[in-house]
Amino acid sequence: MTDSRPVLTMTGISKSFPGVRALHDVNFRLFPGEVHALMGENGAGKSTLIKVLTGVYDTDAGAITLEGDPVSFTGPMQATAAGVSTVFQEVNLCTNLSVAENIFIGRESRRLGAVRWGEVRRRARALLARLDLDLDVSAPLGSYSLAIQQMVAIARAIDIKARVLILDEPTSSLDAGEVAQLFRIMRQLRDEGIAILFVTHFLDQVYEIADRITVLRNGGLVGEYLTTELPQLSLVEKMIGKELDALEGIEEHSRRDLAALEEGTPLVAVSNFGRAGAVEPFSLTIHAGEVVGLAGLLGSGRTEVARLLFGADRTDGGQVAIDGTASSLRTPAQAIDHGVGFCSENRRAEGIVADLSVRENMILAMQAARGWLRPIPRRRQDELVDRYVKALNIRPADPEVPVRNLSGGNQQKVLLARWLITEPRLLILDEPTRGIDIGAKTEIQKLVTQLSDGGMAVLFISAELEEVLRLSHKVAVMRDRQMVAQLANDDSLDADRIMQTIASGSHREEADR
């Protein structure tokens, strides 16, 4: 690594959206010939920082310099032209075009306006050879694997004399072999003096490739560290932080006798559920009245576990027993028939139907289960809706307004009501408290407690460990798409131990300490 001047500096960057402070006084620097990992949980501000850097967003305050000169890009195109190229998680290329064309489209060699295909292909081969790739450059990009497509995207990015290469979660859909191949190319580019900004959620990968780490949390800078000087556990702690407990209202109901709960037949027992590219096979049992917390960093496979249990995605294999009887969870409709409910973390895309009213959104799942021929009588609808509007304190209390007009927290409560109306036996809540105000958060946490006391099983997913610890009887820990541990929530379990498990991949080391 060179100790020369940084190729890129960002100082005092602040950026706000109405109601949200996305970045606050963040500093960032990038040296030539280094791989610099940008780490942080959901909402930490990573993607905002990249968008500010590449000119997608304006800054409210702060300055960016590239090789000492102040710059302010108007968009990714201008940034690319200046030598700051970005490769996104989803490959932004055209799979119907050839490999060579994807590298050069918009910059083809031409003579009298005509594209010189021979020349384009020759240059493409030369460029790919530099990355040690031997591809048929006239084959359509779509005939190659995602990993190769990712590398073609990198080839396109570096052809423009890139000095800074931003890789935004490039590895999230690659397998181990493909990641190794990508890293080989990254090292090669680094050795050529290119500065690489690398965003990933995989801790192992950070420690394998990154020279330096910058951690963001809640829009603020936590710090910049040399990878060699930052143990994994400290990194996890810095990313998650220790939130002040603002939720005193809830007593810790969780530390009850897990053994008593786990007597008898489990409500749901899955074994070897898994899906290639999403999550490694796992086994999990959930009993009636039990709250199972699912902890792990963003991208560790939390949501994927939930989706498999609900049939939103199909498992590649494995068995499921419900009340001890072999069964299957292949579609959401089937899961609902078995008494499973699922609140997606993606409220807007997978939760609410924005056009429909609060009432309609609430009764949707129940109506779907009954079939369209047996409408829920209007009086019964009003009764149910009224009850949950009151119980969950939904504002505005008018059930006929379109749900799009509600705040995020209230939309979340409408979704909760949708599932509560179906009287599920297992309710899966994926980040139910994210992005909603503290009051609504407390109410939802209280509700989970009440529901489990009433005998409902809950799978509770959250990025906030305090929350998971407070509510769960048992905590399953995810790391790099694997369920690495299932810990009983007894007196010995605390946030530190969970973080350690996330960081190390196994809680056994804990015993050694």
Place this chain on the structure above:
Amino acid sequence: MTTGLLTPGRARFRLPRKQIPVLATLALLLVMYGIGVSQYTAFSNVQVIFNVFIDNGFLLVVAIGMTFVILTGGIDLSVGSVVAMTAMVSAWLLQEGLPAALVLVIALLIGPTLGLLMGCAIHFFDIQPFIVTLAGMFFARGMCTFISGSSIPITDGFWTRMSQERIGDPRGNFVSISVLIAFVVVAVAAYTLAYTRLGRNVYAIGGNPQSALLMGLPVGRTRIAVYTISGLCSAIGGILLSFYTLSGAPLIAVGMELDVIAAVVIGGTVLTGGAGYVFGTVLGVLVLGVIQTLITFDGSLNSWWTKIVIGGLLFAFILLQRLIGIRYK
């Protein structure tokens, strides 16, 4: 793991896969021609093929324009009406005594202008192409009847010469000038799509508009350009049609947009955009033409079989596209 191990296997099936629809169309065309030759002796006459081109020259030109639009993933319903409007305007202006050259220029400007306006509405206001070009279709058809409720004959010398001129070999086989013009359009279009940035951008947008935007390609400009090109092709088609019929009629070319879309799809262009060739469209138009010729030769079959067969072929080709998995999105 080395790349050498990773890569070659995955690209192996590329060639056939991409070309299957066009090859299927070619095979279909040969089979139909074979049936024709084996059933009717007169079918083997070269002039039969020339006549297919003469009768469908204007359709071919319009289908070329539609190919551009469909390659970007759009659709243009206005083509039939624009063809009629162009023929109508030419006939009317000639009747009013304007010189032929001026009439040609005006007629060739109307279609692209309408296309440009439609393209702008689609791009700037983000309205579905289906609806915008539907309005364009209503507008152009309305203009036809606004000009005249009945057919206007063309007696202009240039037009009649273009109509009657035969270019042929000593044995008496011939094509019309329209066919040559159509071939020129085909050649220019094929060159544009294969060798110019505009053409490559068309494919990129059809493949993935978001990616195209992120790669810095001029998506808006290209999208507006394809509707303008389609308008221009429709205008040329309208002129060719007026050469062919020597008149402008308000209700001519009604429903032509369906034939055109069918020809493009049968020619192997994927309706969601991003894949297809001008050559395929030529084949698609020929398939339609040969079906008509076969049915004419047969005598016992009626014209409605054309539509049923075209519908069946559409179904077959759409299913084929799905089966071989040409879905890049």
Place this chain on the structure above:
Amino acid sequence: MNATMSRYRTMTGHRLFWPAAVLFVMLAANTIYRPGFLSIELKDGHLYGSPIDILRLSAPLILVALGMTLVISTGGIDLSVGSVCAISGAIACMYISKQSDQNSLVVVLTALAMALGVALVLGAWNGVLVAVIGIQPIIATLILMVAGRGLAQLITQGQIITINSEPFRAIGLGHLLTLPLAIFIALAAALLVAAFTRRTALGMIVESVGGNAEASRLAGIRSGRVIFLAYVLSAACAAIAGFMMTANVSSADGNAVGLWVELDAILAVVIGGTSLAGGRFFLSGTIIGALIIQTLTTTVYAMDISPQTSLLFKAVVVIAVCLIQAPAFRARFSRRRRNAPPPATIADKPKEQVPA
């Protein structure tokens, strides 16, 4: 002042306000142009007059547009309705023309049942292509749009089948309680579709699927069945409209029956406030939309302009309606307006949500 403003807001904000206003303006313009426009007279126990004509002539379009509304609400489109009109009309007329007693009610009912049955099969074909095979709706229904015309001509052997059947003619031209029977049929169909969608949960489920397909799937809705049903229903509506069109002229012309009706129907649906992107649907809006289109045509007739030229007006209406509905256009328009008043009003803007 403030109260009037807010009442004005509530009124203009209502979904049906603009379509109804357009219809009203058109009727008013007609009345000014031709003072006798709105007069209705009783002759031979039947009511006559332009308003009655508009209602009667718009009946087939209303029928087609009702089915189209459901299809569009699921996020699809049905281009084949015109062909289905032609096929069902052709089958009914063909069957009746072959019978010795064309005036027999049994014969007519059998003919209608046969034709309706075939239409349901065609609707199911569309439904399978869209909901099971997963072909884009516009392409899937294009197949039947093209081939259906041929099928209709195949049934009539390219002839215009003329029949002489009183019961069949009554569908288009008969009277009931001094009013044309067609009005009652359209009304009955509208009530039936309304009951079918709003008395069951079908309407809500269709809106949910069209509004957010993935969220609906995760709520346990099996959307395939609902989408399939919408196409079948659309074909059934088109078939009844086809009966009416053929009954109006007592003949079936495979080429002409229902020509372009799919475009008018889509237009009526869009004017009525149902978004082409799917989601909420408005049957009453669709009916007003169909009435607007028919009034436009009647107006153009009355003003001695060639009927084809009404297409020019239609083009203007399509573009105007789509622009009003297009978010991009609204944004430009409202931004310009918002810039005009002093910045104090900006505080009134609802808080925008920013994806984290």
